[in-house]
Amino acid sequence: xxxxxxxxxxxxxxxxxxxxxxxxxxxxxxxxxxxxxxxxxxxxxxxxxxxxxxxxxxxxxxxxxxxxxxxxxxxxxxxxxxxxxxxxxxxxxxxxxxxxxxxxxx
Numbered sequence: 001x002x003x004x005x006x007x008x009x010x011x012x013x014x015x016x017x018x019x020x021x022x023x024x025x026x027x028x029x030x031x032x033x034x035x036x037x038x039x040x041x042x043x044x045x046x047x048x049x050x051x052x053x054x055x056x057x058x059x060x061x062x063x064x065x066x067x068x069x070x071x072x073x074x075x076x077x078x079x080x081x082x083x084x085x086x087x088x089x090x091x092x093x094x095x096x097x098x099x100x101x102x103x104x105x106x
Contacts, residue, residue, distance in 0.1 A: 013038040
């Protein structure tokens, strides 16, 4: 991050006290996050709702990837059982799956 970017993306809490919240929120929507300073220390970060959701999705995706990676590190192909074995063990038949075409798994 360069100095110009740090200056442009940092605002003082006193700007809110001067009634500039609407202007600040517009800038966040247009240009991205702002760091709010209070007593020369970062107090909070302002994000648009869309950016916040995007970041949450990214964190959740990273967690899922870490979980999948961990599981795959201990995966043993010799323990895999076929669909037919599952059906036999739990008493399922092909007709039980007829209404599942519209179900999507992630």
